[in-house]
Amino acid sequence: MTRSLLPYFICALLALALLLGGCAGVSAAQQRLVSRPGMVFSDAPHLANHSALAAQIEPGRTAGGAQAAGCTACR
Amino acid sequence: MKRVLVFAVLGLFGLHAGEPAARFLGATPTAEFGTEVLHASDITLTQAADTLRLNWGETEAAFTLGFGTIAIDYAPVSFDFLGSARGRRENAFSVQVALRHRAGPRLELLGGLGAHDGFDSYRALWLDEYFRQRFAGRPGYQRAEPRGAAFSGGARWEYQPASGFVQLGYARSQDEVAPGYEIDFAGLRRGAESLVTDTVTLDFENVVTPRLRTRAEFRLAATSGREPRYGAEVSGRYALGERWIVRADAGASDERPTFRAQYGGGELEFAMTETLAVFVGAQLYRDTGEIENALLFTSAAPGLRSRRADLGVRHDGERLAWRVTIGTVRGDFAATNRNTDFFQNLYRDRSWLALRAAGSWKF
Numbered sequence: 001m002t003r004s005l006l007p008y009f010i011c012a013l014l015a016l017a018l019l020l021g022g023c024a025g026v027s028a029a030q031q032r033l034v035s036r037p038g039m040v041f042s043d044a045p046h047l048a049n050h051s052a053l054a055a056q057i058e059p060g061r062t063a064g065g066a067q068a069a070g071c072t073a074c075r
Numbered sequence: 076m077k078r079v080l081v082f083a084v085l086g087l088f089g090l091h092a093g094e095p096a097a098r099f100l101g102a103t104p105t106a107e108f109g110t111e112v113l114h115a116s117d118i119t120l121t122q123a124a125d126t127l128r129l130n131w132g133e134t135e136a137a138f139t140l141g142f143g144t145i146a147i148d149y150a151p152v153s154f155d156f157l158g159s160a161r162g163r164r165e166n167a168f169s170v171q172v173a174l175r176h177r178a179g180p181r182l183e184l185l186g187g188l189g190a191h192d193g194f195d196s197y198r199a200l201w202l203d204e205y206f207r208q209r210f211a212g213r214p215g216y217q218r219a220e221p222r223g224a225a226f227s228g229g230a231r232w233e234y235q236p237a238s239g240f241v242q243l244g245y246a247r248s249q250d251e252v253a254p255g256y257e258i259d260f261a262g263l264r265r266g267a268e269s270l271v272t273d274t275v276t277l278d279f280e281n282v283v284t285p286r287l288r289t290r291a292e293f294r295l296a297a298t299s300g301r302e303p304r305y306g307a308e309v310s311g312r313y314a315l316g317e318r319w320i321v322r323a324d325a326g327a328s329d330e331r332p333t334f335r336a337q338y339g340g341g342e343l344e345f346a347m348t349e350t351l352a353v354f355v356g357a358q359l360y361r362d363t364g365e366i367e368n369a370l371l372f373t374s375a376a377p378g379l380r381s382r383r384a385d386l387g388v389r390h391d392g393e394r395l396a397w398r399v400t401i402g403t404v405r406g407d408f409a410a411t412n413r414n415t416d417f418f419q420n421l422y423r424d425r426s427w428l429a430l431r432a433a434g435s436w437k438f
Contacts, residue, residue, distance in 0.1 A: 033285055044396070045109035047398075051431065058338065
């Protein structure tokens with residue numbers, strides 16, 4: 001993906017999220033499958049896919065911050 | 076490594092010590108732990124965290140203590156006559172409090188405070204050792220003592236009952252980092268020592284069909300002295316049937332003038348029993364390398380491509396739940412150029428062994 005495409009990608013993502021959420025309500029009674037532990041987005045450590053160390057070896061996964069530590073010339 | 080394991084085991088031991096109390100400070104308690112190890116031939120990273128979560132019904136608080144280690148076998152390049160090989164190990168500690176309060180039938184307010192002490196990456200430690208060997212003792216050199224603090228706030232709105240959520244969050248962190256150094260005729264010059272980062276996130280989570288749950292996240296982070304970094308990530312969970320689940324995610328981040336990163340992957344899960352599931356996954360990642368504006372000398376990372384494969388098992392009991400994952404990550408850096416040749420050993424290709432264990436216990 002080139003840099004110029006990212007804003008379009010983000011806009012499409014947000015539009016899609018709003019569209020899907022706005023037009024497709026699924027009642028709680030129909031949510032048996034999507035409520036299983038492997039289907040939820042959760043902060044619980046045994047359910048989260050988040051790796052605390054991954055940002056050290058794949059820095060683009062983070063949103064920013066102090067990654068430039070120790071570097072004079074890079075920003 | 077031993078201290079991390081002890082830390083994790085203490086978390087587990089605490090789960091079974093004495094009679095479990097149904098209430099603690101008037102709240103329903105849950106204990107959580109997570110431990111992670113990344114190991115390569117010359118670098119070992121560990122991270123452990125124990126969390127006590129207290130739920131009063133409308134309000135929930137989570138108190139987390141974290142402990143991590145970074146161990147490196149620092150090795151200068153062959154033409155670095157000022158450097159010498161040296162093993163170095165640093166510890167890092169962190170503490171965090173997170174609050175969640177239900178302010179209405181569909182609205183939750185979120186808040187958090189945190190602080191950490193110690194190096195946050197093996198790269199920062201490697202560069203600190205490089206500068207220490209070169210400049211320690213010179214006027215202007217200071218021993219690095221990286222630390223930081225952060226606070227966050229946000230709101231989560233259930234705009235469609237049980238199937239549509241939007242969450243807006245803001246966080247500010249201030250980090251005292253291990254600075255870099257440059258030397259010229261005017262003497263030693265220290266790089267930025269304090270970085271402030273403001274981050275805004277916007278998340279959408281939706282149950283799109285009875286089998287599909289999605290999440291889309293947009294991030295904007297502004298760090299002092301840098302251009303804003305934009306990021307977006309979309310994730311999906313699809314139930315193929317009663318026993319099979321597919322999970323997929325893709326994301327990208329972008330920072331002017333040239334940093335770009337893309338990543339994505341998938342995971343397939345099979346439920347062996349009501350409470351036991353196994354899963355296998357793979358991820359790909361690539362970036363263009365770190366942004367730098369140096370004319371002669373820089374420690375900025377070159378472009379990176381990596382691929383990851385994982386295998387795991389998860390148990391979901393009524394009170395005890397846990398997950399163990401083992402995997403490998405292969406990272407291939409682009410070649411350094413003449414401006415970054417002093418860091419060939421920092422930015423060399425590595426194969427990592429990745430281990431993760433996590434669990435929770437409801438008292």
